Amino acid sequence: MKNEFGFFKKFFSNSVNKKDKLIITIDREHGSGGFEIASIIGKRLNIPVYDEDVIELKMLESSINPENIKKDDSFLQGTIQDLYRENYSYSQEDITNIDASFLANSKTIRDLAKQGSCILLGKCANYVLKGHEKTFDVFICADREYKIKRLMRVNKVDEEKAISHMKKKDNRRKNHYNKFSGGNWGCANEYDLCINSSSIDNEFIADLIIKTSTKKE
Template sequence: MKYIITIGREHGSGGREIGYKLAEEFGIPFYDSELVNRICKEKGISDEFFSEYDEKKGSLIYSLIMDLYAKEANVIENTSLEQKLFNIQRDVINDIADEGACVIVGRCADHILKDRENTISIFISADTDSKIQRVSTRNKLNAQDAKKKMKFTDNKRKNYYNYYTSKKWGSSYCYDFCIKSNKLGIEQTVSTLKNMIDFLERG
């Protein structure tokens, strides 16, 4: 297996689970919250603080932590705090990709690694009803609150992605494959993606 697989996903689509299962199928590392923990460990930033501003902008905690980090970061002084965080994540994602095949969920990894020939970018979506059901079950929420959570999370991801990539989150032209998980179910979606990647690897 030679490919680095990046996965973007709508909240409630099962994208993280699909990524995890796909990594298991290929026997390669999986990075999501693990990626954040690795960034924190390498840069000496508390993962508890880091999680407060991951994939979002404008937090007071974010500003305080990044001010503390700024003296050690190899960035020009007038670089925004948000850009400093993105630069840290970009460097770690590139380091991870240098190590070999893996699955990376979120973090604009598809854009960061776009110039690598061995990268496959995937976007996972699903219809609204199936996402509501999934989020409701997982978080023990009623349908209305689940829908609010979905909208909030997806807006956060969209704004983050669009800002740092100058592309449109979820648009098919940004990814190699786009798939609706509710059409096949999680297991069959994993199987379908694995078969497609196996086909590409056979060349």
């Protein structure tokens, strides 16, 4: 497998240039190593990685206030309105705090994608960018025992806490995705590539994602 790594690294060393925008979205099960894999890809291609926390921070930095979205109808007059209208009958009174936060994050995601190549984790990024940016959408899962052991090792917690954190995170991600996309989180037909990271080295997975993403038509 080391020889394969070497081949991939050589093959992709100059595969993404400034003219070719590459947007990779990644959804992942908690404990599957998705963020680590995204970070490897980011370093390989020298492009930024934005996870949920960074997207929230970028939203705050851009002064998009979810509270104002409910009061300001002009916010929904651009391309952002279809995200709400696709699954809800739109009226200003219908927008809840959760909906407003989703719309604000969605605008931030689109703004980040317009800036250039990047990797976006979570926040329904594959759905948000559908029809607006060419993306390569990935879902990373892993076997239950692998995730538990990894969370115990990385977070230095016992098995009970690892299981609890895993269930809470995955339920939150699933509910958020299903609510706003109208899709099915983790279902293969939502993504271009689904990978089980349990028995494959993260370096190899990262290079596999790079290879397949650059081949998407």
